[in-house]
Each structure stands twice: as C-alpha cells, then as structure tokens.
Amino acid sequence: MTDTKLEIGHELSSGGLTTTGTGSKVTKVLGVAALVAIGLQLLFGLYYSGPEVVQGEAVRLFYVHVPSVLTAYLGFGITLVASIIYLRKGSQFWDLVAGSAAEIAVLFCAFTLFTGAVWGKPTWGVYWQWDPRLTSTTVMFVMYLGYLAVRRLDLEPRVRSRRAAVLGIVSFLNVIIVHYSVDWWRGLHQQATFGVDTKLDGLMLFSFFLGLVAFTVVFAWLLIHRFRVSWLEHQLRLARLDEALVERRAEGTIDGTTGAIS
Amino acid sequence: MIRDAVLIAKKDLRIEFSTRVTLAQILPFGILNLLLYGFALSPDLKVVGAERSVLEQVAPGLFWLAVLFAAIMALGRSFAIEAADGKLDALQMAGIDPAGVFLGKTAAVALQIFLLEVVLGLAAWVMFGPPLGSAMLLVTTVLITTAAIAAAGTLYAAVTAGSRVRDTLAPLLVLPVLTPVLLGATLATDAAFFGPTSDGTPWLLLIAVFTLLFVGVGMMAFGSLLEES
Amino acid sequence: MNGWNFVIVGYSFVFVGLGVYTAYIIRRGRTLSKQLPPERRRFLG
Numbered sequence A: 001m002t003d004t005k006l007e008i009g010h011e012l013s014s015g016g017l018t019t020t021g022t023g024s025k026v027t028k029v030l031g032v033a034a035l036v037a038i039g040l041q042l043l044f045g046l047y048y049s050g051p052e053v054v055q056g057e058a059v060r061l062f063y064v065h066v067p068s069v070l071t072a073y074l075g076f077g078i079t080l081v082a083s084i085i086y087l088r089k090g091s092q093f094w095d096l097v098a099g100s101a102a103e104i105a106v107l108f109c110a111f112t113l114f115t116g117a118v119w120g121k122p123t124w125g126v127y128w129q130w131d132p133r134l135t136s137t138t139v140m141f142v143m144y145l146g147y148l149a150v151r152r153l154d155l156e157p158r159v160r161s162r163r164a165a166v167l168g169i170v171s172f173l174n175v176i177i178v179h180y181s182v183d184w185w186r187g188l189h190q191q192a193t194f195g196v197d198t199k200l201d202g203l204m205l206f207s208f209f210l211g212l213v214a215f216t217v218v219f220a221w222l223l224i225h226r227f228r229v230s231w232l233e234h235q236l237r238l239a240r241l242d243e244a245l246v247e248r249r250a251e252g253t254i255d256g257t258t259g260a261i262s
Numbered sequence B: 001m002i003r004d005a006v007l008i009a010k011k012d013l014r015i016e017f018s019t020r021v022t023l024a025q026i027l028p029f030g031i032l033n034l035l036l037y038g039f040a041l042s043p044d045l046k047v048v049g050a051e052r053s054v055l056e057q058v059a060p061g062l063f064w065l066a067v068l069f070a071a072i073m074a075l076g077r078s079f080a081i082e083a084a085d086g087k088l089d090a091l092q093m094a095g096i097d098p099a100g101v102f103l104g105k106t107a108a109v110a111l112q113i114f115l116l117e118v119v120l121g122l123a124a125w126v127m128f129g130p131p132l133g134s135a136m137l138l139v140t141t142v143l144i145t146t147a148a149i150a151a152a153g154t155l156y157a158a159v160t161a162g163s164r165v166r167d168t169l170a171p172l173l174v175l176p177v178l179t180p181v182l183l184g185a186t187l188a189t190d191a192a193f194f195g196p197t198s199d200g201t202p203w204l205l206l207i208a209v210f211t212l213l214f215v216g217v218g219m220m221a222f223g224s225l226l227e228e229s
Numbered sequence C: 001m002n003g004w005n006f007v008i009v010g011y012s013f014v015f016v017g018l019g020v021y022t023a024y025i026i027r028r029g030r031t032l033s034k035q036l037p038p039e040r041r042r043f044l045g
Helices: A003-013 A025-050 A057-089 A092-124 A133-148 A158-185 A202-251 B002-019 B020-039 B061-074 B082-086 B098-128 B135-160 B168-177 B179-194 B201-226 C004-035
Strands: none
Touching: A003 A057, A025 A057, A025 A202, A025 B098, A025 C004, A057 A092, A057 A133, A057 A202, A057 C004, A092 A158, A092 A202, A133 A158, A133 B168, A158 B135, A158 B168, A158 B179, A158 B201, A202 B002, A202 B135, A202 C004, B002 B179, B020 B061, B020 B098, B061 B098, B061 B135, B061 B179, B098 B135, B098 B168, B098 B201, B135 B168, B135 B179, B135 B201, B168 B179, B179 B201
C-alpha cells in the first residue's frame, strides 16, 4: 500500500497536461480523493466495523467484493456505450474509451472472483461452488479476456477497432443471457446462497457504501489515465507513420503533392 | 438478400465438398472426442445404488461437448479462403449484401454441423447407450442448437478472420458465449432421453431466443466486420 | 474459524493488484510521453 501511495503522490506532484506525466489539475484532485477514499475504506472495513453474527470476520470481504463486481459492470457498461458510439461516429476517442474501460473492468472482475473464493472458504467451506453468480461472473471474465485479445489482433488498426466494437456490444448482451441461463440451471438444484442470513448493522452498511464510493472514484481515475496511455500510444503510432511518410517522400517513392503511393 | 445468402452458402459448400475437410478430418476428430471421454470417465464407473453408469447418465453433455469442439474446427474454416486472400470486403464490393453473406455462411456451417451431429449422435448412442425417450424433443433440440451454434459461431469467426492468431483466439471467444447453448442443449437432450419431456421445453425456448438474437446482431453487424480498411 | 487470514489475503490481493496496475499505467504513460514531441502530448485533441 505505502508503495502505491508514494508512486501516485510522486506522479501527482509532477503532473501537468503537456509534461511527461499523465496527470492534470482535475485528475490530481481525483487522485487525492481516490487515495483518501481507499484509506477510509481500509480503516472502516478492517478496523472500525465489527464481525458479523453468521459470517464472522469474513463479512469484511463483502466491502471489497460487491463494490468490485459493481465497478466491473460499470466498466463493461461503458465499453458497451462507447462501442456503440464508435460504430456510429468512427472517432478514435470512443474506441480507446471502450478498450480502457474493458481492461479496468477485467481487473475488477478478477478482484471479484478472488475475494469471492476467499470469502467462500470460511463461509461455505470451499473456495469454489457452482453458485450461479460466481459461475456467470467467471464466464464473463473469460469472455472479456477474449475481447481484450481481439483488441491486440494483428490487423489493420481501424479494422481491429471496428471488430472490437461489435464484440463490445455483443459481449454485454451475452453477459445477460449467460447470467440468466446459469441462474436457471442452478435454480434446478439449489437457491442462491449469497448473503441469505446476513444482517448488516449501521457501521457495516457504512463500510460497504464507503467501499462503493472508493472503488467508483478509483475506477474514474484509472479510466482517465488508462485512456491517456492509449491516446499516447495512438499518437505515437501516428507520429511514426508521419516519419515514415517523410522518409519515403525524401526517397521519392511517394508523390510529394498528393501523398499517393506511386 | 436471400438470393445472396444462397449464393454464398452454395459457394462455401462447394469448396467444402471439393476439399472434404469436414468429412475426412473434423468428423473423425469428433468421434475421437467421444472415445476419449469414454477413456477419461471409464464405462464401468457407477454411483453406488444408481441404475445407470456415469457414462450413460452424462452422455447428453458429452455428446454436445464433442459437437461443440468439432463445430469450432468447422467454423475456423468458414472464412479461411476469403481472409487468406484479403478478400473479405471483395464480397461486399461485388454488391453482395453483408446480411446475405452472414446468412449464407451461417447456413453452410449449419449444414456441416448438422451432419456432424447426426453421425456423432449415432456414435454416442451406440457407445454410451442411453434409452431414447422422446424422439420429437431430441430432433427439435438438435435443429435449434445447430442454428444457435452456426449463427453465433459465424459472427465470432468473422471477428478473428484474417488474423494469424485466429486458431487460438476463436475458441476462446466463442466457447464462453455458447455456455447457455451447451447448458440448454444438454438439459433438453437429457429430458429427451430420461424424461420428463416438459423439462426440455424452457431450454429450447432459451436457445431459440439466443439464436434469434445472434441472427439479428449478425445481420446488422456483418457490414462492419467485413470492411477491410 | 474467525476468518481473519482470509480477509487479509483477499484485501491484499485487491489493493496490491490496484497498486501494481496503477504503477504500470503511470510508468507506461511517462515512457510514452517522453517519446513524443511536446506538441503531440495533448491527451484530447
């Protein structure tokens, strides 16, 4: 944790729109807010709030588990919307937003699965159960790993972006179908086990909502910065393309006036 | 659009007929799958007090797994020729409706998958031997599931077409998507064999909705997927 | 079973994960910025 704080603090102090960092004034504020929120989340989640009657200390995992999955859904939702806009307008901006949101959402999806497993061991007695939510979240995780892989395909950038956008839309529809089918499938055998006998007192609820706020702010910060990295990559690609054009023009292989390859 | 679809389907099937990859390679691969499942689960394995062997009980699921894996291979070939020559958008330039291309390719793949299902189904029935309950439910399940795998598979095959990593990426993309189809087809087939038949109907509806969704999305999105610049 | 060890493992995974990912993004952003001429470093253009 301390390492992260130092890293972010250092970044924030050197920020600025056109310097070598990835920060700007607004995101500096956002970064500080994210750090404060995480600090509070840890304090309340691990120290101020108490154990729960049925689950014991394991209830604390809820305060990161549920916010993680909601953040993941938020991210995949943004990918869906951005993909639709990209297909309509064809602007690079929305393609990069879609990719950035998906990557972060996949990360939060991994957090969800991991905290779900370590919550399951003390509560259910096993790390994995064919619980509908756990199962469909895992399928969603794999599905979006595939989406990220498509974003790295060895194709022409615009072709790749367009295909990724189609996938970004279809994947979200799939999440819904997979969720219902798995729910239905398990419904034949048992009821969903999640949080059935859980009674959260005031401080526990507060810790939970704090986790929600903290992860949303962290998500926003990550999304902006991940987007900026993608944008820089894009600019770099364009810059290299320009250089190559200049070189080839100097060699006389390209018609200087029209830029057409002769 | 329908005319274009028929044109594309005919072309794909003609190519398939001249190379015979589905018949000579993918079908044997599917049967090999069934054999391997038998080795892995052992035909003598039986739960204490159970009437049937484990292999017999899980036969519906194993059959659909074998179909899925074989279908993946057939789907991988669906765009092989156009993509290799960089001719994905040539079809469009030739004035063929992208929705027609999608439907045609889906139909061609569906026909191949259906062929696989018939042979693999017979093989699974002979090898694992569950008694058939409702033939009607079984046939309906097979038909709807074929359409579902073909429609979703064709859409995803187009996403990875022309890439060098196609062979590894396409299964990763399409198998999680087909989760509801595998679940539904397995349970409906299970109902067709061991009954009651009414247990299968809701699953058939689910697969039908899935198919409609993918046919719709495929027809709308295929233009974007085929463009090559 | 009090479950504290599971809580610690879960929290560590999440927050170390976040830290590592954040550090990766920041480092990558810096490296890329340095390779670009200043006038192209604008993020939204």
